[in-house]
Amino acid sequence: MLHHIAIIGSGPSGLFCADALLKQRPELKIDVFDRLPTPFGLVRFGVAPDHQGTKAVTRQFDRLFGSSNLRFVGNIAVGQDLPLARLAEHYDAIVLALGAHADRPLGIPGEDLPGRYGSMAFVGWYNGHPDYYGLNPLLDRTGVAVIGVGNVAVDIVRVLGKTPAEMAASDICAHAAKAIAAAPLTDLYLIGRRGPAEASFTSAELAELGRLERVRPVVNKADLPNALPAGIDPAEAKIKEKNLQLLHEFAARSDAKPIKLHFLFHSVPEAVLGKSRVEGLKLANRTLDVGTVISAIGYRTAVHGDLPQPDQHGIIPNQDGKVADGLYVVGWAKRGPSGTIPTNRAEAKMVADRILADFANDTAPAKSGNAALDAWLAQQGLTPVDWMGWKRIEAAEIKAARQGSPREKLVDWAALRQAALSSETVS
Ligand code: NAP
Numbered sequence: 001m002l003h004h005i006a007i008i009g010s011g012p013s014g015l016f017c018a019d020a021l022l023k024q025r026p027e028l029k030i031d032v033f034d035r036l037p038t039p040f041g042l043v044r045f046g047v048a049p050d051h052q053g054t055k056a057v058t059r060q061f062d063r064l065f066g067s068s069n070l071r072f073v074g075n076i077a078v079g080q081d082l083p084l085a086r087l088a089e090h091y092d093a094i095v096l097a098l099g100a101h102a103d104r105p106l107g108i109p110g111e112d113l114p115g116r117y118g119s120m121a122f123v124g125w126y127n128g129h130p131d132y133y134g135l136n137p138l139l140d141r142t143g144v145a146v147i148g149v150g151n152v153a154v155d156i157v158r159v160l161g162k163t164p165a166e167m168a169a170s171d172i173c174a175h176a177a178k179a180i181a182a183a184p185l186t187d188l189y190l191i192g193r194r195g196p197a198e199a200s201f202t203s204a205e206l207a208e209l210g211r212l213e214r215v216r217p218v219v220n221k222a223d224l225p226n227a228l229p230a231g232i233d234p235a236e237a238k239i240k241e242k243n244l245q246l247l248h249e250f251a252a253r254s255d256a257k258p259i260k261l262h263f264l265f266h267s268v269p270e271a272v273l274g275k276s277r278v279e280g281l282k283l284a285n286r287t288l289d290v291g292t293v294i295s296a297i298g299y300r301t302a303v304h305g306d307l308p309q310p311d312q313h314g315i316i317p318n319q320d321g322k323v324a325d326g327l328y329v330v331g332w333a334k335r336g337p338s339g340t341i342p343t344n345r346a347e348a349k350m351v352a353d354r355i356l357a358d359f360a361n362d363t364a365p366a367k368s369g370n371a372a373l374d375a376w377l378a379q380q381g382l383t384p385v386d387w388m389g390w391k392r393i394e395a396a397e398i399k400a401a402r403q404g405s406p407r408e409k410l411v412d413w414a415a416l417r418q419a420a421l422s423s424e425t426v427s
Helices: 012-024 057-064 084-090 119-126 151-161 174-182 203-209 234-251 343-360 370-379 387-399 413-421
Strands: 004-008 029-033 070-073 093-096 116-118 143-147 187-191 215-219 259-264 269-273 280-283 292-295 322-324 327-329
Touching (some): 004 012, 004 084, 012 029, 012 343, 029 370, 070 387, 084 370, 093 343, 116 119, 119 174, 119 292, 143 151, 187 280, 203 234, 215 234, 327 343, 387 413
Parallel strands (some): 004 029, 004 093, 093 327, 116 292, 143 187, 143 292, 215 259
Antiparallel strands (some): 269 280, 322 327
16 A cells, blocks of 8 residues: 655654655655755754754755655645644654754743843854844843753854854854854853753763863862762763863863853852843852843744644653654654754654554555645645755855855745745756
8 A cells, every 4th residue: 555654844853754764665655844945954953053064964864855755845834834634634644753943931030031042042043044043132241141051052152152263164144153253252151050960961062162262161170079979870971971071171271261161050040130131140149240141941842733732841742652543753842852863863763663563554545645735735825845946945055155164044934935936957
């Protein structure tokens, strides 16, 4: 029986799932939908612009789209433009690969003041997400506080701390590079509510902070335990021991550099201060003189229209990836915002196996798939962006790149759609 599958979201979890399905059943017909006219989700908008090596996974996804049984259907918001119920009429299985797009709230007074941003918005701003490129964050004071000691917080202080020369080979958007270069930064704060042994950043990312040209990490030796608390999982303990070693090295430094990066541990944020904008950050143990506060404290899955609602943890309730008959979930929407890009590969394979096992037991006739759906989209006046449309965007971005950078991203919806739907031919 010829099955049709719709995957909602073209980030790593969705595309690893498509890969796992097609490896086992190359004849399956798979459509990958995305609200944006561009594929790759977190790889394009989440991964730091100076971590181009991490983005290289897109080459593998490029090859995947070489299969004539896999289509990209961008610029279509499932749940809004296209109800899930309508999709279910045409596809035998639907996989929600939605990621986690909403910032977790801090839940403290003052968090709505201008100058306080969530990491989704702030990272989206420098990575050219069409919803956030116009954020225009306040970066006009010498101090910036970043709340959270995970890898996203580390990405943010590193991107703020690097010089234009250090960012030259990155794909940071021109508007953000200009704003960061003009910011009068002297003090960056990385704020952990617990101790260094509980911080979730990883050692390679932490080590990078010690190699920045204009930034000196400042660590108070008194905050650092000499040994890890007992009972930590051995794999985790290895990372945390290395982290502690790096933090001890940072604590011993005294070199003069224009920007200090203060590591503050055991510092619980109590209030963002200010009347009409951020003027400071009150921690349980001190008050910081900062004009910008960025919270990098994790994400929740956000859904629209008739997509299933996330639970109180921000994930879509599921049993090993199954939400309901014919409906599955992968990635951050399934397990929460944790793990690296390769974590999704094994998990997506597991969910793909489950879908195929369910197909094997399914006696219902297969559904019609994309032909009928395409007719419905056209009737509604909706214009999907296909893989060639994305290739046109990509070609325009490569053409506009400054010297040394792989691309200058198109950042607004109109420019993206215009490039995608132009008649330009691309190879
Ligand atoms: P994360 O690792 O979960 O870190 C979140 C941080 O926010 C933790 O330090 C947490 O502290 C803190 N936090 C949570 N609620 C808080 C609150 N109300 N007040 C103060 N602090 C609070 O999440 P992430 O940094 O967003 O990263 C998400 C995932 O992507 C992670 O798996 C990460 O490793 C991965 N990632 C990887 C890379 C890379 O490999 N280079 C880059 C970016 C992201 P507690 O521990 O006390 O809760």
